[in-house]
Amino acid sequence: MKEENSPSVGIISIPPGARDPADLPFAHFYSSLGSNTGNMMFTVAVHKQMRGNVERVPYSFDSQKVNDEYDYIIIPCANWLNPRVEWDWFCDLLEQVEIPVIPVGLGVQSPHSDLDRVSVSASSERLAHIFSQKANFISVRGDFTRNYLHSIGIDNVVTTGCPSLYMRISEDAIYDPEGEIAILSTRYPIRQDFLDIKSLNNGLFKVAAKQDLDIIFQSEREEMEYLFYKNKKALFPENIPDGVQQVYGFETPEQLVDFIDRKGRCFTDLKEWAAYAQTKAGIVGTRLHGTILALNAGCPAVLFAHDSRTTEMITFASLPTAQTPADFENLNPSSLQALIKPDDYGKYVEKRQDNTQIYRDFLDENGVSYNEDVMF
Numbered sequence: 001m002k003e004e005n006s007p008s009v010g011i012i013s014i015p016p017g018a019r020d021p022a023d024l025p026f027a028h029f030y031s032s033l034g035s036n037t038g039n040m041m042f043t044v045a046v047h048k049q050m051r052g053n054v055e056r057v058p059y060s061f062d063s064q065k066v067n068d069e070y071d072y073i074i075i076p077c078a079n080w081l082n083p084r085v086e087w088d089w090f091c092d093l094l095e096q097v098e099i100p101v102i103p104v105g106l107g108v109q110s111p112h113s114d115l116d117r118v119s120v121s122a123s124s125e126r127l128a129h130i131f132s133q134k135a136n137f138i139s140v141r142g143d144f145t146r147n148y149l150h151s152i153g154i155d156n157v158v159t160t161g162c163p164s165l166y167m168r169i170s171e172d173a174i175y176d177p178e179g180e181i182a183i184l185s186t187r188y189p190i191r192q193d194f195l196d197i198k199s200l201n202n203g204l205f206k207v208a209a210k211q212d213l214d215i216i217f218q219s220e221r222e223e224m225e226y227l228f229y230k231n232k233k234a235l236f237p238e239n240i241p242d243g244v245q246q247v248y249g250f251e252t253p254e255q256l257v258d259f260i261d262r263k264g265r266c267f268t269d270l271k272e273w274a275a276y277a278q279t280k281a282g283i284v285g286t287r288l289h290g291t292i293l294a295l296n297a298g299c300p301a302v303l304f305a306h307d308s309r310t311t312e313m314i315t316f317a318s319l320p321t322a323q324t325p326a327d328f329e330n331l332n333p334s335s336l337q338a339l340i341k342p343d344d345y346g347k348y349v350e351k352r353q354d355n356t357q358i359y360r361d362f363l364d365e366n367g368v369s370y371n372e373d374v375m376f
Contacts, residue, residue, distance in 0.1 A: 021228040035221075046104055052369050136156065139362050143316065200286060281300075286306050295319070320341065
């Protein structure tokens with residue numbers, strides 16, 4: 001039941017803490033992360049930031065129970081406005097919710113930064129309109145998403161960035177300038193088209209292998225299953241047995257296994273992830289939340305823009321970035337280190353201070369109670 005003196009808050013999200021891999025099969029563990037450990041960043045951020053009687057609500061919720069038990073619903077969002085996703089089932093549930101529904105960090109995902117070329121599914125557009133009807137304001141990740149929503153007649157939009165930008169993970173923002181560079185790249189389960197197309201993400205895996213650098217996994221299914229479950233067969237999937245080996249450019253399976261054992265990293269605890277980042281001279285790659293985590297822990301990081309999602313967040317949050325080198329497969333520790341500019345980290349911290357106030361104002365306008373001490 002709702003309590004009078006403290007808001008009852010439901011947060012529709014994946015679990016705010018990762019399950020122990022030992023407790024369930026890998027497929028369930030991977031699914032519980034939303035197929036990406038980066039999802040923990042904005043999920044945990046929102047759960048920590050909200051004040052009151054806070055409970056996690058599953059996506060397949062009972063609308064009447066939600067109406068009876070909570071004062072409002074918060075939804076940590078991601079790049080949900082895209083052409084591939086189907087949201088009608090979720091929209092049907094939300095339409096029955098009578099209390100405020102407040103989306104945080106909604107974003108468009110498009111390979112283009114041209115509004116005229118944006119394509120989203122009909123159910124994505126339906127979801128955006130429902131959000132607009134049920135919240136005073138919608139929080140979006142960047143101005144590109146704001147402008148897209150304006151183009152479809154939704155004006156109660158505020159650019160706040162992602163809630164992960166404002167989350168304190170560790171007490172001290174420190175790092176080891178004598179440490180090595182670590183790599184962040186982006187891949188999901190191995191597919192032939194990933195192998196066939198020369199791209200920055202494809203190239204960064206080869207850079208890590210060639211230069212013997214740590215690589216942090218967030219959604220690379222095969223490597224994650226091997227690291228957490230020690231299932232060597234996972235690195236050699238039936239559909240493309242040598243696919244993961246090709247990704248890194250290794251000549252033998254033994255070289256692949258040895259590299260993943262020594263240099264592969266994957267974290268299900270944000271504090272452990274932040275402590276690891278603080279041992280590095282810098283983090284370079286294409287992962288948005290891995291970059292934000294490193295920066296908030298005090299470690300310099302560089303995010304390469306590779307779609308509208310990363311581009312709008314780089315612009316709004318002053319995330320350190322660099323032009324993709326034409327010969328990116330030939331990056332080495334020295335050239336990676338040269339991408340990191342000390343002034344860029346300072347600009348990010350300064351912009352974060354201003355943006356935190358924008359985020360707080362958004363929460364205030366929606367009548368949301370929040371914990372200031374967990375934010376920057």
